[in-house]
Amino acid sequence: LFMSTLPAEMDHMIFFVVENMNRGTRLIDDPDLKYEVSQLNLQAGEKAVAASAFHSAAEYLSRGISLLGPESWAIKYDLTIRLYDAASEALVVTGDFPRLSELIDEPLTNARSFEDKLNILNNFVRALSASSKFEKGIAKCMSILSQLGEWFPAEVTADVYTEELAQVKQVLCGKTRQDFLSLPKMSDTRKLAAMQFMNHALLMGFNTQPKLNIVIVFRMVRMSIEHGMCNVSAFAFACYGTLLVNVPFSDVEGGHSMGRVACEMTEKLGAVEMIPRLYASVYGFINIWKEPWQAGLSKHLEAYESGSKTGDIEYATINLYQYVNKATFGCGENLESLSKNIQLYAKRAFQCNQHNGWKIMAVLHQLTLDLMGEKQNAFSACSISMTEDSCFEATRDNHETTLCRLFAYKKKFVAFFTGQLVEAANMYELCQEYPIESGGRLVSALVNVFIDGLIGFFFARKHQADEAKWTTLGTDAIRSLREWVGNSGWNFSNKLYLLEAEHYFLKEDDERALLCYDASIKAAREHRFVHEEGLAEEKLATYLLNKNRHEEGMEHFVGAKKCYEAWGARSLVRRVDNVIGILLPVCKGT
Numbered sequence: 001l002f003m004s005t006l007p008a009e010m011d012h013m014i015f016f017v018v019e020n021m022n023r024g025t026r027l028i029d030d031p032d033l034k035y036e037v038s039q040l041n042l043q044a045g046e047k048a049v050a051a052s053a054f055h056s057a058a059e060y061l062s063r064g065i066s067l068l069g070p071e072s073w074a075i076k077y078d079l080t081i082r083l084y085d086a087a088s089e090a091l092v093v094t095g096d097f098p099r100l101s102e103l104i105d106e107p108l109t110n111a112r113s114f115e116d117k118l119n120i121l122n123n124f125v126r127a128l129s130a131s132s133k134f135e136k137g138i139a140k141c142m143s144i145l146s147q148l149g150e151w152f153p154a155e156v157t158a159d160v161y162t163e164e165l166a167q168v169k170q171v172l173c174g175k176t177r178q179d180f181l182s183l184p185k186m187s188d189t190r191k192l193a194a195m196q197f198m199n200h201a202l203l204m205g206f207n208t209q210p211k212l213n214i215v216i217v218f219r220m221v222r223m224s225i226e227h228g229m230c231n232v233s234a235f236a237f238a239c240y241g242t243l244l245v246n247v248p249f250s251d252v253e254g255g256h257s258m259g260r261v262a263c264e265m266t267e268k269l270g271a272v273e274m275i276p277r278l279y280a281s282v283y284g285f286i287n288i289w290k291e292p293w294q295a296g297l298s299k300h301l302e303a304y305e306s307g308s309k310t311g312d313i314e315y316a317t318i319n320l321y322q323y324v325n326k327a328t329f330g331c332g333e334n335l336e337s338l339s340k341n342i343q344l345y346a347k348r349a350f351q352c353n354q355h356n357g358w359k360i361m362a363v364l365h366q367l368t369l370d371l372m373g374e375k376q377n378a379f380s381a382c383s384i385s386m387t388e389d390s391c392f393e394a395t396r397d398n399h400e401t402t403l404c405r406l407f408a409y410k411k412k413f414v415a416f417f418t419g420q421l422v423e424a425a426n427m428y429e430l431c432q433e434y435p436i437e438s439g440g441r442l443v444s445a446l447v448n449v450f451i452d453g454l455i456g457f458f459f460a461r462k463h464q465a466d467e468a469k470w471t472t473l474g475t476d477a478i479r480s481l482r483e484w485v486g487n488s489g490w491n492f493s494n495k496l497y498l499l500e501a502e503h504y505f506l507k508e509d510d511e512r513a514l515l516c517y518d519a520s521i522k523a524a525r526e527h528r529f530v531h532e533e534g535l536a537e538e539k540l541a542t543y544l545l546n547k548n549r550h551e552e553g554m555e556h557f558v559g560a561k562k563c564y565e566a567w568g569a570r571s572l573v574r575r576v577d578n579v580i581g582i583l584l585p586v587c588k589g590t
Helices: 007-023 032-050 055-066 078-094 097-110 114-130 134-147 158-172 176-181 189-209 210-227 231-245 252-268 272-289 293-310 315-333 337-352 356-372 388-398 401-415 419-429 441-459 469-485 488-508 511-528 531-545 549-567 570-588
Strands: none
Touching: 007 032, 007 272, 032 055, 032 078, 055 078, 055 097, 078 097, 078 114, 078 469, 097 114, 114 134, 114 189, 114 315, 114 356, 134 189, 158 210, 176 252, 189 210, 189 231, 189 315, 189 401, 210 231, 231 252, 231 272, 252 272, 272 293, 293 315, 315 337, 315 441, 337 356, 356 388, 356 401, 356 570, 388 401, 401 419, 401 441, 419 441, 419 531, 441 469, 441 488, 469 488, 488 511, 488 531, 511 531, 531 549, 549 570
16 A cells, blocks of 8 residues: 555555554564654654644654664654654643653754754653643753753842843833834744743743743743744733733733734734633733623633644643633632533543643632532542642642642632631631732632622621721722722622622711612622622621611522522522521511
C-alpha cells in the first residue's frame, strides 16, 4: 500500500498507511526503512495534532521516536528534533507527564543549540504548571529568560515596582488604540521566545508570586511596544487591562479599553490559539466591572472549546473555573444542574492531569453540594482519600495562595447563606491571611466584599465591644460598592441597596431601611440574581420580625423560600421552612 500510494495521495492516506506499517515495525531491520517509517509517523503525528487528536498524535510520535537509531542525532537531526518537539507537545496536552519526563532528557542533551531546546523546555514548563509545581516552574522560566537576555529581580520590592511601572508608563504615554494595532510584527526570535516563557510564568505567578506577576506583565507590554507585536502580545495587553481595572489604579474605563485593544489585536493577528488566555483576562477579570456577569458565561465555555482544540488545556481549564466561579458566586445559576456540570469539569481536569484545575473544581462542586444539603465529598471523585480539609491543608503547605483564598471564600459563602454567622466571621478572618496582591479579582472576590459587609452589619447590631470593627467592615463595603455601581449598576446596585438597608437597620432609620430593602429585591429580580433576591427577601423578613411585624415578615420569608427553591439551595429552603413553621402559630395568634 505504501509503495503504491502516490505522494499526492499520501496526505489523505497517511493514517491508514501508518497504522498498517506500525503493525510490522518489529520485522524491520533495515535502518533506512526504519527512518522512513519514523518520518511517516511524524507526518501522521503532526496531522493528528492539527486535528486536535492529541492522544493519537502521542502514539504516532512515540512510535516514530522508538524507530530512531542511536546515531539519529548526527545523521537525521531535523527528523529527530521534530519528533521530540511534537511528542512533547502531545504528551503535555494529554497530561502524560511521566512519559514526558522520560522523553525530555535526550533532546535537552543532544540538541545542537539552546534555541533548539526551547520547544521542549516550553512543554516542560507547562507540565510543571499543570502539576502545581509552581515554584519550580517559575524558577525554570526565570532561568530560561536569563539565557534569552531577560533578567528579573529576585525580589519585587517597592522600588522595583515603582521603576517598572514608570518604564511601562513611559512607553505607553501618548499611544492610541490605532498605535497599538499598527505595531510592526515582532521578528527577533529570542524576544518571541521570551514572550512565550513570560506568558507561562504568568499563570504560575498568579498562584504563588503575585508581585512578580505584575512585573512580568509590565515587561511583556514594554517588549511588545519596543520590539513589535506577536500573538502573545494580545494576552499581554489584556493582562495590563486587568491591572488597570483593579487597585491601586481602579481605572475601569482604561482597563476596558485595553481589553478591547487586546481583542482587536487577536483578530488582526489571527491568533486563534490565544483565545483561551484572552477570554480568561477580558471576560474573567476586566468586563466583570462593566458588563452583566451573565453575558460572560458563554464566552468562557467558548474559550474552553477553543483551548481543547488548540491544545491550551491549562487555560481551557481556567475558563471552566471562571465560568463556574461566576455562575456560583455571582449569577445564582441553578445549583442542581451546575453541580452535575462541575463534577464533569473536575473529572476532565483530573484526566488531563491539571492538578490545580481539578482541585478548584472540587472546591466549587463542594459549594454546590453544601448549599443543596447533600452529604457528599466532592473530592472523592478524583481522590478517594482526599477531603476538603485535607486538600486545604496540603494547599496551605504548598503556599498556593490563590487556592487557599478560594477555600476561605467558599467556606464563608456557604456559612453565611446557611445562617452560620459565627463560622462566616471566622472565615472572614481566615481570608485576611490571603490578600489579593496580583491586581486581578474574579467575581468571587467582588461578591465576598458584599458578604463581608453584611457580616459586619450583623455583628455590629449586637452592640458589643467590637461594634466599631464590624461597623467599619460594613461601611467599607458600602464605600466600595458605591464606587463599583458607577461602572455597572446591573451587577452591583442590588448589593449596594442591601448593604445600605442593613446600615440603616443598624442606625434605626426605619424609613430608609425599608426603601433600600425593597429596592434591593427589585434590582436583584430585574437583573436575574435569584440567590441575592432571596437573600434580600430574607434580610427584610428578619428586619420586620425585629420590628414585631410578623405577618409582613412571614410574607418575605415565603418570598425568600421561593427564590432559594429556584436557585436549588435545598439546605436554605429547609432552614427558611423551619422559621416559617415557628412563625405560623404566631401569625395565626395561637
